[in-house]
Amino acid sequence: MKVIFQKQNFVIEKQISLFSKTNKINEGAIVLFVGKARHKYKDKKILSIDIELYEKMAIFQTKKIIKNLKKKYNILDYLLIHRFGKIKPGENIILILVSSEHRKQSFGFSEELIDWLKVKATFWKKEHFSKNSKWVSQKESDRKLIKT
Amino acid sequence: MKILYFASLKESIGKREDTIQIDGKKKIYQIIDELKNSDSNYNTAFTKIKNLQYAVNCEYVNKNSFVTNKDELAIFPPVTGG
Numbered sequence: 683m684k685v686i687f688q689k690q691n692f693v694i695e696k697q698i699s700l701f702s703k704t705n706k707i708n709e710g711a712i713v714l715f716v717g718k719a720r721h722k723y724k725d726k727k728i729l730s731i732d733i734e735l736y737e738k739m740a741i742f743q744t745k746k747i748i749k750n751l752k753k754k755y756n757i758l759d760y761l762l763i764h765r766f767g768k769i770k771p772g773e774n775i776i777l778i779l780v781s782s783e784h785r786k787q788s789f790g791f792s793e794e795l796i797d798w799l800k801v802k803a804t805f806w807k808k809e810h811f812s813k814n815s816k817w818v819s820q821k822e823s824d825r826k827l828i829k830t
Numbered sequence: 831m832k833i834l835y836f837a838s839l840k841e842s843i844g845k846r847e848d849t850i851q852i853d854g855k856k857k858i859y860q861i862i863d864e865l866k867n868s869d870s871n872y873n874t875a876f877t878k879i880k881n882l883q884y885a886v887n888c889e890y891v892n893k894n895s896f897v898t899n900k901d902e903l904a905i906f907p908p909v910t911g912g
Contacts, residue, residue: 717912733911734837736904740911742888776912788850796912802890803858805911806837806902820843 683760685744687737697761701779706758709781713731715796717776719769728771729810735766736804739811747798757782757793762795766805797827811819831899833861836906838881842875852899858884859893861903881908 694716702712719731744762751757761779769775778795780788797806800820808817833848852861859909863874876882884891885904897903 687837736836736906739885739888739904758850790893800912803911804836804885804906804909806907807910808837817907818910820910 683799684762684787685741685748686761686763687735687740688763688765689776691765691769692763692777694774694777697763697777697779701759704759706781708783709758710783711785711788712779712781715776715778716797719771719773721771722760723809723811723816724811726811729802729812729821731772731809731810732768732770733766733775734806734808739804740764743802743804744799747795747802751794751798752789752820754794755787756781756786758782764799764803764805776787800824801828806823831897832902834902834904835903838907839875839905842879843871852897855896855898856867857894857896858886858892858903861897862893862905879907882906883908 686776693713698714719728721728748760748762757780759781761777763777765775776796776799778792780791782788784789801824809816811816831850831852833844833850835846848865850861862876866876867873884893884895886895886897886901888902888904897898
């Protein structure tokens with residue numbers, strides 16, 4: 683059960699391998715979600731993105747969200763990695779691994795966790811194009827997914 | 831008290847934090863009004879950037895919340911992680 687915020691990229695296969703090696707009593711399902719940096723915004727090529735982090739609050743908010751979701755879905759284990767700093771298109775941004783007795787618990791936990799992180803965890807993305815840069819705006823559709 | 835700025839707000843103001851002294855307690859919007867009156871950079875930043883969010887000691891609050899010298903206030907545009 684870990685939350686990691688880091689600058690460096692992660693290797694998905696290595697994380698799955700480590701996570702699935704730990705024996706959990708009555709584990710019946712593991713779900714993986716990976717969020718990646720896109721190559722384009724509309725028709726504009728993205729050269730890189732920068733992710734700014736307010737670490738203290740991101741940890742606080744993420745732990746709060748996870749505490750609630752653990753109660754709701756009764757999961758056995760999780761790993762969350764969220765990167766910050768400079769990221770190139772195609773690289774990984776976020777990884778969620780969850781295990782539970784039944785698949786619906788892990789699917790529910792991972793989906794709700796990413797929905798909450800998108801509107802509560804204090805990360806900000808800035809996209810760099812060839813001629814300019816732009817801070818990413820929060821999507822109305824993401825806000826609607828969570829009940830505050 | 832410490833005030834932290836992030837993302838486009840930080841860029842527009844031109845710094846990441848301020849330390850100010852307040853007597854007793856004040857509402858967040860009063861502090862922002864005072865900053866806006868003190869310097870045109872703040873005035874431009876706080877006027878230009880919409881939907882700002884506020885957090886006191888890492889908890890989301892609204893701008894009618896009170897703060898004291900012991901608090902850490904963070905002001906930022908809506909988050910875009912994940």
